[in-house]
Amino acid sequence: MAAKAWGQPNQSSGTSPNGDEIVLRNDSVSLRMFLNRRARTMRVVDFRAGPSRAKRDAVLQLAQREGIEKIFTLVERDEISTWVKMGFRREASVPGFYKRTDAFLIGLSMKEHAARASHTRISVHNPSQSIRQHDPLDDVASDDDEEDDDAALQVEDPAILRAEKTLIVAKKYSKQLQARSLPSMKITPIDAATARKAVQAAQRGGRALTGFESFGRDAVREYFVGSSKGAADVVLSLEEQPCFQCVFFELLSSPKAEQDWMATSAMVNEVCDKLTEQGYVATFAISPTDDPWMASAFVYAGFRRTGILRDHIPVGDGRRDGYVWSRKLAIPADDA
Numbered sequence: 001m002a003a004k005a006w007g008q009p010n011q012s013s014g015t016s017p018n019g020d021e022i023v024l025r026n027d028s029v030s031l032r033m034f035l036n037r038r039a040r041t042m043r044v045v046d047f048r049a050g051p052s053r054a055k056r057d058a059v060l061q062l063a064q065r066e067g068i069e070k071i072f073t074l075v076e077r078d079e080i081s082t083w084v085k086m087g088f089r090r091e092a093s094v095p096g097f098y099k100r101t102d103a104f105l106i107g108l109s110m111k112e113h114a115a116r117a118s119h120t121r122i123s124v125h126n127p128s129q130s131i132r133q134h135d136p137l138d139d140v141a142s143d144d145d146e147e148d149d150d151a152a153l154q155v156e157d158p159a160i161l162r163a164e165k166t167l168i169v170a171k172k173y174s175k176q177l178q179a180r181s182l183p184s185m186k187i188t189p190i191d192a193a194t195a196r197k198a199v200q201a202a203q204r205g206g207r208a209l210t211g212f213e214s215f216g217r218d219a220v221r222e223y224f225v226g227s228s229k230g231a232a233d234v235v236l237s238l239e240e241q242p243c244f245q246c247v248f249f250e251l252l253s254s255p256k257a258e259q260d261w262m263a264t265s266a267m268v269n270e271v272c273d274k275l276t277e278q279g280y281v282a283t284f285a286i287s288p289t290d291d292p293w294m295a296s297a298f299v300y301a302g303f304r305r306t307g308i309l310r311d312h313i314p315v316g317d318g319r320r321d322g323y324v325w326s327r328k329l330a331i332p333a334d335d336a
Contacts, residue, residue, distance in 0.1 A: 020034075020035045020037070021033070021034055021035075021217070022035065022062065024058055024062070028052065028054035028055070028058075029048065029052070029054055029055045029058050030046070030047040030048045031044060031045065031046055031047070031055070031058060031059065032044075032045040032047070032217075033045075033059070033062060034214065034216075034217070035066055035068065036211075036213045037066075038211045038213065038314070039070075039210075039211070039213070039312075039313070039314050040067060040068055040069040040070065040314060041068065041069070041070045041071070041072065041312065042059075042062070042063055042066070042068045042070070042071050042072075043072055043073060043074070043215070044059055044071060044072070044073040045073070045217075046073060046075075046079075049079060049082060050082055051081075051082045051083075051085040051086050052086075055086065056086040056087065059071060060113070063110060064110070068110060069109070069110050069111065069311065069314075069319060070107065070108070070109055070110065070309075070310075070311050070312055070319070071088075071107065071108045071110070072091070072105055072106065072107040072108070072309070072312075073088075073105075073106050073107075074094070074097065074103040074104065074105055074106075075103070075104055075106060076098065076101055076102070076103065076104070077101075077102065077104060079104075080104055080106065083106040084106070087108060087113065087116070088106045088107060088108045089106065089107055089108065089310070090104060090105075090106055091105050091106065091107045091307050091308060091309050091310065091324075092104070092105040092306050092307020092308065092309060092324035093105065093306045093307055093324075093326070094246070094282065094284045094306065094324065094326050095282060095306065095326050095328055096246060096281045096282030096326075096328050096329075096332075097244060097246045097282060097284070098244055098246075099243075099244045099245055099246065099281055099332050100332050105307060105309065105324060107309055107310060107312070109310050109311040109319075111311060111319075112310070112311070159289075159308075159310070159321055160308065162289065162290070163289035163290075163308055163321060163323065166289055166290055166291070166292050166295060167292075167295060167305060167323075169292040169295075169296075170292040170293075170295035170296040170299050171296070171299055172296075173261075173292055173293065173295075173296035173299075174296045174299040174300040177262070177265050177296065177300045178300070180262070182262055182263075182265060182266040182269070183228035183229065183230075183231065183259075183262055183263055183266050184228065184266075185226040185227065185228050185234075185263065185266050185267050185270055186226065186227045186228070187224055187225075187226050187267070187270060187271070188224065188225050188226075188227070189222065189223065189224055190223045190224060190225050190235075191223070192221075192223065194223070194225075195212060195223035195235065195237065196212075198225070198233075198235045198252060199211055199212055199252060202235075202252050202253045206316075207252075207253040207254070207256075208252060208253060209250075209251065209252065209253055209254065209287070209288065209313060210237075210250050210251075210252060212237045212250060212252070214239070215239050215248045216239065216241050216248075218241070219239045219240060219241045220239070220240050220241075220242065221237060221238070221239045221240075222237065222238050222239075223235070223236070223237045224236050224237070224238070224271070226263065226266075226267040226270075228259075228263045228266065230259045231257075231259040231260050231262065231263035232255075232256070232257075232259075232260045232263070234251070234252075234260075234263055234264050234267040235251075235252040235253070236249065236250060236251050236252065236267065236271065237250045237252075238250075238271075238275075240280070244281070245279070245280050245281040245282070245332065246280070246281055246282045246283065246284070247275055247280055247282070247283040247284075248283075248284060248285070249268075249271070249272075249283050249284065249285040249325075250285065250286075251264065251268075251285070251287070251294065254287075254288070254291050254293065254294045255293045255294065255297075261293040261296075261297070264293070264294065264297045265296065265297040265300050265301070267297075268297045268298060268300070268301045269297075269300060269301040272301050272302065272327065272329070275329055276329045276330060279330060280329050280330065281328070281329055281330055281331075281332050282326065282327065282328050282329055283326070283327050283329060284306075284324060284325060284326045284327070285298060285303065285324075285325045286309065286312065286313070286322040286323065286324055286325070287322060287323050287325065288313055288315075288320045288321070288322060288323075289308060289320065289321040289322060289323050290320065290321075295323060295325075298323075298325040301327070302327050303325035303326060303327040304325070304326055304327065305323050305324070305325060306324050306325070306326040307323075307324040308321055308322065308323060308324070309321065309322040309323075309324060
């Protein structure tokens, strides 16, 4: 695996100082929630298929209690409609996440939920007694209807239009990279303590896009620094769940100068080549939708934009949307 090949001992990703794992299991629901307190996000793992008010209420109540601003879950295709009917939105996909099948990222911004809850449905027959919040579980739609509605929202959404403009610029930058000689990168494994110091420095400078918190459970996380002449060091982390052979690819911060941009692009490309050599099936990453330099690094390395996560990345007192970048690396080998 990557850790052994690059000389870094494997490390279990465990619960980070900024995160908690909460299990809720009763007659109605069986849920496991991963809270990232720094980013104020919550990933939900659902062990019982199908939409229910009890499930939705449990997730929303926990998010509100814990000050969570973005909820998301990863599901297979047949569970998309379950979460859409509970008021969530299909935001992105990760081809090959489950090794032989794709994962779909379903999300809900708590800001969006609050805005939706402020709307009421009023009966013309007796408005004084029939004002209530709109319940998405009242709307039973086919999968085709959901996809049509999602497409219409994206066309009219200003945030989506801005992200599309950024992507156009990123593709132009990627073509420029193809015509240039990228720097040679010295890639060195670092331990968790060294990575933590880099994160703290980036946070103090307002440059951190991540705290390298755990994305999944029982995963292996590694850290690397890439160095080249004339550019700032590029710090990244890889998180892998061995049973899936899919790697979550995280860059600590965005490039701020041209040499940094070229170094970042070279680093992303070289790391993906190493992952391919080692037999990984797929990799995915998240980057801000208003950052064409970072987006171009992923485009250059052969990633595809496979969705946009709304209000996913915290910055200052606000939040930024994030592209999801995915790249298939290899065809899964037959299980032994």
